[in-house]
Amino acid sequence: MxxxxxxxxxxxxxxxxxxxxxxxxxxxxxxxxxxxxxxxxxxxxxxxxxxxxxxxxxxxxxxxxxxxxxxxxxxxxxxxxxxxxxxxxxxxxxxxxxxxxxxxxxxxxxxxxxxxxxxxxxxxxxxxxxxxxxxxxxxxxxxxxxxxxxxxxxxxxxxxxxxxxxxxMVHRGVKPLVFVPEHVMSTALARSLQPESVPHEDAVFNLSRSALLIAALIQSPELLLTATEDKLHQSYRATAMPETNRLISLLREHGFAAVVSGAGPSILVLASDPGQRLVAAELVAKESETPWRALMLAVxxxxxxxxxxxxxxxx
Missing domain, CATH: 3.30.230.10 (Ribosomal Protein S5; domain 2)
Known part of the structure; x- marks a missing residue:
């Protein structure tokens, strides 16, 4: 010593x-x-x-x-x-x-x-x-x-x-937007909601989207909406954060690449231009049932x- x-x-x-x-x-x-x-x-x-x-x-x-x-x-x-x-x-x-x-x-x-x-x-x-x-x-x-x-x-x-x-390195056109709620989420609880195994077709689905997501983030931001689709974890955790799930569905219906940030309950939007972030923030401000803070961040x-x-x- x-x-x-x-x-x-x-x-x-x-x-x-x-x-x-x-x-x-x-x-x-x-x-x-x-x-x-x-x-x-x-x-x-x-x-x-x-x-x-x-x-x-x-x-x-x-x-x-x-x-x-x-x-x-x-x-x-x-x-x-x-x-x-x-x-x-x-x-x-x-x-x-x-x-x-x-x-x-x-x-x-x-x-x-x-x-x-x-x-x-x-x-x-x-x-x-x-x-x-x-x-x-x-x-x-x-x-x-x-x-x-x-x-x-x-x-x-x-x-x-x-x-x-x-x-x-991330494409300069990718503009992250994070919506942060007042309530918290336990990572341990979120992980406990995951199943021990998933269907083969869901695994293949996520493999394709993960590969596409790398391309979208470094080269082709226009592919972000499709590339952020997921069948491995977000749907299983939805019951623990219903407002997060509802807003993500709403954002995606309007064409925004919205996902759960980490274990949640924050929402990450991977926008392809600054103007898109403003529209997404206005949508959440209008449609949310509880307060959410919009953070327009750089990578x-x-x-x-x-x-x-x-x-x-x-x-």
């Missing part, structure tokens, strides 16, 4: 984007990074233990001790490389909605792992493969953590050697970043 003093004075800032997973047919495989960000500041302190300040989303709700998910991710990374975690002060500025299908838990995990990477600079080298493996160990599946780490559109898959990913192409904080004395 390394001694804590080797980390004395170290401090980093981390930025992590929101993500949306599945994108309709790409269940547990496809993910997209969105330009909405959580920020984290971590400073090594002389005393052992941790302090956590949370501002914005989750303030007064999420734990502010060692059970905080960001702290657990930092500790997990230090332990994975045989390093003793020093005492830390954390300040989290959260913007990503919690429990809405926009990757908030994945963002917290990635925040912690990137913070640990920054604090371990020069002591342990964490490459992209190691970062994805650590994040997947904690999240359970790579579809959210891959785009959070690397940005853009990601294809993630599991191998005997661990999780892998491929990052793709994030950079992914999570970590940078050292240079002290005034050092500067």
């Amino acid at each position: 390394s001694e804590t003093p080797s980390f004395a004075g170290r401090a980093v800032t981390v930025q992590v984007p929101a993500t949306t997973a599945n994108l309709g047919p790409g269940f547990d495989t496809l993910g997209l990074a969105l330009a909405q960000y959580d920020h984290l500041e971590v400073r090594v302190r002389d005393e052992p233990g941790v302090t956590v300040e949370v501002h914005g989303v989750g303030e007064g709700e999420v734990p502010t001790d060692e059970t905080n998910l960001v702290v657990r991710a930092i500790a997990h990374t230090f332990a994975a490389y045989g390093q003793r975690m020093p005492g830390l002060n954390l300040i989290a500025q959260n913007v990503i909605p919690h429990g809405r299908g926009l990757g908030s838990s994945g963002a917290a995990i990635v925040s912690g792992i990137l913070a640990a990477k920054g604090l371990l600079e020069g002591i342990v080298d964490l490459d992209a493969e190691a970062l994805l493996a650590l994040a997947t160990e904690m999240e359970g599946h790579p579809d959210n953590v891959a785009p959070a780490l690397f940005g853009g559109l990601t294809i993630a898959w599991m191998t005997p050697e661990g999780p892998k990913h491929k990052k793709l 994030d192409f950079q992914g999570a970043t970590v940078a050292p904080i240079v002290s005034d004395a050092a500067a």
Whole structure:
């Protein structure tokens, strides 16, 4: 075990984007990074233990001790490389909605792992493969953590050697729109509604749509409506989020490529031009039975970043 003093004075800032997973047919495989960000500041302190300040989303709700998910991710990374975690002060500025299908838990995990990477600079080298493996160990599946780490559109898959990913650049004509409701959805509950097996024809249907979706997102946005059709997961979860299901059906009837964002209950619309987003937002505002916040977001192409904080004395 390394001694804590080797980390004395170290401090980093981390930025992590929101993500949306599945994108309709790409269940547990496809993910997209969105330009909405959580920020984290971590400073090594002389005393052992941790302090956590949370501002914005989750303030007064999420734990502010060692059970905080960001702290657990930092500790997990230090332990994975045989390093003793020093005492830390954390300040989290959260913007990503919690429990809405926009990757908030994945963002917290990635925040912690990137913070640990920054604090371990020069002591342990964490490459992209190691970062994805650590994040997947904690999240359970790579579809959210891959785009959070690397940005853009990601294809993630599991191998005997661990999780892998491929990052793709999204066509500049693709304009994401996310509708966020006031109510939340448990990812565990959403997953529990999935059947153990699906009909062969449904599997073949989703294989064709997933392949088409890659082409639509990187080359042919005009195919997005057809490419986002799904028979593997959204219909099974519909009873748990009836308003989400109703609005998605309405949007699709009007020609919008609308899907459940992650496990829901937020709705993702993959528009092919900015004007289409405005029309979709007007439709939901008119037809929704409960309040929905419309977020017109860009695709994030950079992914999570970590940078050292240079002290005034050092500067």
